[in-house]
Amino acid sequence: MPSPSTRQRRKDARPQELLDAAMALFVEKGFAATKSEEVAARAGVSKGTLYLYFPSKEELLKAAIRHTLSADIAAGAQMAEAHTGSCSELLQDVMSAWWLRVYSSSSACIFKLVLTEVRNFPDIADFYLREVIEPGTAVITRMVQRGIDAGEFRPVDVTGTVHSIVLPMIMLCVHKHSLGACPNMEASLGDPELFIRQHMSLLLGGLRRPAAT
Amino acid sequence: MPSPSTRQRRKDARPQELLDAAMALFVEKGFAATKSEEVAARAGVSKGTLYLYFPSKEELLKAAIRHTLSADIAAGAQMAEAHTGSCSELLQDVMSAWWLRVYSSSSACIFKLVLTEVRNFPDIADFYLREVIEPGTAVITRMVQRGIDAGEFRPVDVTGTVHSIVLPMIMLCVHKHSLGACPNMEASLGDPELFIRQHMSLLLGGLRRPAAT
Amino acid sequence: MPSPSTRQRRKDARPQELLDAAMALFVEKGFAATKSEEVAARAGVSKGTLYLYFPSKEELLKAAIRHTLSADIAAGAQMAEAHTGSCSELLQDVMSAWWLRVYSSSSACIFKLVLTEVRNFPDIADFYLREVIEPGTAVITRMVQRGIDAGEFRPVDVTGTVHSIVLPMIMLCVHKHSLGACPNMEASLGDPELFIRQHMSLLLGGLRRPAAT
Amino acid sequence: MPSPSTRQRRKDARPQELLDAAMALFVEKGFAATKSEEVAARAGVSKGTLYLYFPSKEELLKAAIRHTLSADIAAGAQMAEAHTGSCSELLQDVMSAWWLRVYSSSSACIFKLVLTEVRNFPDIADFYLREVIEPGTAVITRMVQRGIDAGEFRPVDVTGTVHSIVLPMIMLCVHKHSLGACPNMEASLGDPELFIRQHMSLLLGGLRRPAAT
DNA sequence: AATGAATGAGTCTTCATTCAT
DNA sequence: GATGAATGAAGACTCATTCAT
Numbered sequence: 001m002p003s004p005s006t007r008q009r010r011k012d013a014r015p016q017e018l019l020d021a022a023m024a025l026f027v028e029k030g031f032a033a034t035k036s037e038e039v040a041a042r043a044g045v046s047k048g049t050l051y052l053y054f055p056s057k058e059e060l061l062k063a064a065i066r067h068t069l070s071a072d073i074a075a076g077a078q079m080a081e082a083h084t085g086s087c088s089e090l091l092q093d094v095m096s097a098w099w100l101r102v103y104s105s106s107s108a109c110i111f112k113l114v115l116t117e118v119r120n121f122p123d124i125a126d127f128y129l130r131e132v133i134e135p136g137t138a139v140i141t142r143m144v145q146r147g148i149d150a151g152e153f154r155p156v157d158v159t160g161t162v163h164s165i166v167l168p169m170i171m172l173c174v175h176k177h178s179l180g181a182c183p184n185m186e187a188s189l190g191d192p193e194l195f196i197r198q199h200m201s202l203l204l205g206g207l208r209r210p211a212a213t
Numbered sequence: 214m215p216s217p218s219t220r221q222r223r224k225d226a227r228p229q230e231l232l233d234a235a236m237a238l239f240v241e242k243g244f245a246a247t248k249s250e251e252v253a254a255r256a257g258v259s260k261g262t263l264y265l266y267f268p269s270k271e272e273l274l275k276a277a278i279r280h281t282l283s284a285d286i287a288a289g290a291q292m293a294e295a296h297t298g299s300c301s302e303l304l305q306d307v308m309s310a311w312w313l314r315v316y317s318s319s320s321a322c323i324f325k326l327v328l329t330e331v332r333n334f335p336d337i338a339d340f341y342l343r344e345v346i347e348p349g350t351a352v353i354t355r356m357v358q359r360g361i362d363a364g365e366f367r368p369v370d371v372t373g374t375v376h377s378i379v380l381p382m383i384m385l386c387v388h389k390h391s392l393g394a395c396p397n398m399e400a401s402l403g404d405p406e407l408f409i410r411q412h413m414s415l416l417l418g419g420l421r422r423p424a425a426t
Numbered sequence: 427m428p429s430p431s432t433r434q435r436r437k438d439a440r441p442q443e444l445l446d447a448a449m450a451l452f453v454e455k456g457f458a459a460t461k462s463e464e465v466a467a468r469a470g471v472s473k474g475t476l477y478l479y480f481p482s483k484e485e486l487l488k489a490a491i492r493h494t495l496s497a498d499i500a501a502g503a504q505m506a507e508a509h510t511g512s513c514s515e516l517l518q519d520v521m522s523a524w525w526l527r528v529y530s531s532s533s534a535c536i537f538k539l540v541l542t543e544v545r546n547f548p549d550i551a552d553f554y555l556r557e558v559i560e561p562g563t564a565v566i567t568r569m570v571q572r573g574i575d576a577g578e579f580r581p582v583d584v585t586g587t588v589h590s591i592v593l594p595m596i597m598l599c600v601h602k603h604s605l606g607a608c609p610n611m612e613a614s615l616g617d618p619e620l621f622i623r624q625h626m627s628l629l630l631g632g633l634r635r636p637a638a639t
Numbered sequence: 640m641p642s643p644s645t646r647q648r649r650k651d652a653r654p655q656e657l658l659d660a661a662m663a664l665f666v667e668k669g670f671a672a673t674k675s676e677e678v679a680a681r682a683g684v685s686k687g688t689l690y691l692y693f694p695s696k697e698e699l700l701k702a703a704i705r706h707t708l709s710a711d712i713a714a715g716a717q718m719a720e721a722h723t724g725s726c727s728e729l730l731q732d733v734m735s736a737w738w739l740r741v742y743s744s745s746s747a748c749i750f751k752l753v754l755t756e757v758r759n760f761p762d763i764a765d766f767y768l769r770e771v772i773e774p775g776t777a778v779i780t781r782m783v784q785r786g787i788d789a790g791e792f793r794p795v796d797v798t799g800t801v802h803s804i805v806l807p808m809i810m811l812c813v814h815k816h817s818l819g820a821c822p823n824m825e826a827s828l829g830d831p832e833l834f835i836r837q838h839m840s841l842l843l844g845g846l847r848r849p850a851a852t
Numbered sequence: 853a854a855t856g857a858a859t860g861a862g863t864c865t866t867c868a869t870t871c872a873t
Numbered sequence: 874g875a876t877g878a879a880t881g882a883a884g885a886c887t888c889a890t891t892c893a894t
Binding site for chain 6: 854855856857858859860861862863864865866867868869870871872873
């Protein structure tokens with residue numbers, strides 16, 4: 001009895017297993033330096049099987065990028081919606097929870113992968129702009145804007161502020177999969193959770209309106 | 214007139230011409246996706262000539278990384294030494310001038326290159342740690358520490374603060390050579406000089422000790 | 427009918443087919459002057475297939491040398507064991523049968539190949555000494571020594587005698603694959619069987635104790 | 640004063656220095672595996688200079704072969720002419736002196752070189768047959784034939800006997816430059832002078848007419 | 853559906869030969 | 874004459890992709 005359903009379960013899981021394997025290897029070695037046979041081997045299937053599910057190595061890359069990260073972006077939006085409290089608390093809490101989740105999931109890979117491969121596969125840029133940059137930026141922009149509108153933050157340049165907030169987060173993710181993955185380099189950026197909190201706290205110090213005299 | 218020295222002059226200039234060509238292409242397409250013949254062609258020589266100056270494509274990569282950036286790091290240290298004024302002004306002015314210089318020079322390439330290739334060439338990690346991360350971090354650390362010691366800054370965690378300061382700068386450089394180099398994406402992070410000033414200003418807001426009551 | 431096993435049968439036969447092709451071409455043109463694609467073509471496969479079975483051209487050479495000749499050396503030892511009769515007859519009969527077999531088989535190639543390539547691949551020397559020179563010399567030495575011990579041969583220097591016996595045989599094999607394979611040179615050393623008999627006969631004339639007066 | 644004549648002397652000696660260098664390297668590594676720059680370097684000149692004296696690597700090979708050995712063949716003929724004594728003594732003495740001279744000179748290289756390269760350069764075969772095999776064989780043939788005609792030797796097959804005599808000598812020369820030149824293999828064929836004497840002595844034992852009863 | 857043997861276009865690297873100095 | 878920088882054709886080896894089983 002386990003035979004037909006087990007097989008079915010395997011078969012249904014295959015594409016995702018292949019995507020995970022591809023993601024891991026593309027992030028580690030880069031697209032061009034990863035052999036399709038390695039991807040298959042890591043997913044526990046043979047070279048031929050890979051081509052049953054994806055028509056080429058390039059499509060595998062695009063699929064790997066497409067199927068990751070969108071859920072984690074949406075999660076950030078939801079966290080922001082759900083939060084009650086001051087805007088400072090909102091930024092602190094949401095950014096910590098959200099980016100720790102991103103950092104810990106396989107979404108973190110995407111950043112390095114996109115940075116590395118966009119110039120060879122320009123399609124990726126469109127997708128990334130539409131699915132990642134725009135919604136991600138929107139979530140943070142809304143939180144900052146809300147603080148300004150509420151008089152809690154100073155009337156700073158919102159776009160620049162968003163970048164000040166988010167670029168170190170992305171850098172953290174990229175680092176995790178490049179220098180941070182090299183032997184003897186593991187600790188180079190310290191504990192990510194701590195860093196995120198400190199970073200937000202420092203920025204909030206600059207962001208908050210000084211208490212009225 | 215060009216008779217006795219034309220040949221010699223070419224020969225002396227070749228290594229740097231090849232390194233420049235290699236740097237540009239490795240950054241654009243990645244090491245594995247760059248053909249050695251392309252590097253030669255961009256430097257205006259034939260395939261064979263490349264191998265007269267560098268024993269392999271891998272050595273060319275390492276040389277390209279080694280011969281760039283160190284000068285720009287040292288420049289930052291000098292700027293910091295030379296500055297007179299408050300610690301806030303120091304941080305603002307030095308970081309702006311320094312990182313705009315880095316951003317505009319070919320040093321900016323190095324960050325993307327290292328992020329992309331360290332995992333395939335672990336030697337790079339040692340070099341980068343020793344020649345870039347350590348001296349670069351030291352310059353910024355000193356500036357922050359001086360502000361704390363002088364009572365101008367609050368007694369923050371120095372390491373985390375340095376990361377908050379520098380990670381967006383690096384991200385700016387990386388971005389310039391990945392998404393920022395894609396058509397229709399040029400403006401995505403805005404004007405770098407403006408961003409650097411805003412970023413430093415925001416951080417300094419959080420860093421400065423509130424005026425005594 | 428060929429369905430389940432045709433592929434397998436090919437796969438099992440491939441290594442030997444490739445070794446035979448390699449042997450023939452290496453002997454004809456030398457290792458360095460033989461292209462790996464030629465070897466593949468002669469074995470009826472493509473370049474890539476060659477590398478499925480052997481990791482490099484050099485390993486192909488070593489394998490070709492290792493897998494040939496040992497059987498023919500052992501055959502000589504057996505012939506010597508099996509023979510009954512005088513020591514003169516033994517030497518005549520065994521050397522004729524044995525070396526005609528060697529001369530006619532692909533073993534004959536090995537001598538030229540080893541002479542030609544040892545200095546570039548010193549590993550070959552160890553193998554050849556251990557697997558060819560030592561066992562081959564031992565067979566002939568035993569036959570000569572037996573004749574001396576039995577009082578049938580004069581008490582000559584055994585080592586030198588063995589060389590007198592065997593060097594022309596080897597030369598015959600080498601010649602077959604160099605000058606002897608050139609157009610208009612086929613007949614230059616005459617019929618090998620006849621020569622071997624005459625050579626042994628001449629040597630036995632010098633070897634045999636003169637009949638007691 | 641030494642300046643113009645020294646230079647002239649160098650210039651006159653160049654071709655021979657290049658040929659010697661080429662010979663040594665071609666014998667050691669084979670023609671295809673020898674780089675023309677190595678030949679130039681060993682002769683103490685630059686790559687370009689080599690092409691001033693020889694139009695191509697192939698011509699260098701042919702010239703190297705052509706300019707060696709003929710003198711040593713002629714020397715053998717003279718030794719045979721000059722000898723007085725029995726035919727046995729003649730064979731012993733001439734073969735020893737002659738082949739020891741060949742073995743010790745750079746002529747010994749030719750045998751290996753020809754064996755190795757004829758099949759790639761068929762021109763060599765003609766030269767070798769005409770300049771080496773034929774005159775060399777003639778010298779030995781004459782000595783054997785004289786012994787038979789004088790009743791000193793048995794009426795053996797002359798051609799075969801010549802081969803029995805000469806093949807080990809050639810093998811000695813070939814060996815000197817292949818296995819014999821490998822580390823740990825130097826002594827493998829013993830002292831050449833001793834071997835040549837023993838070999839001739841053994842053959843003469845088979846060749847001499849038994850003393851009349 | 854899964855496999856893995858086979859292919860051959862594509863890359864890195866070498867080296868005989870040329871030619872400006 | 875002599876040099877050695879430059880060339881580019883040629884050769885070893887790799888790997889994405891196909892397809893018979």
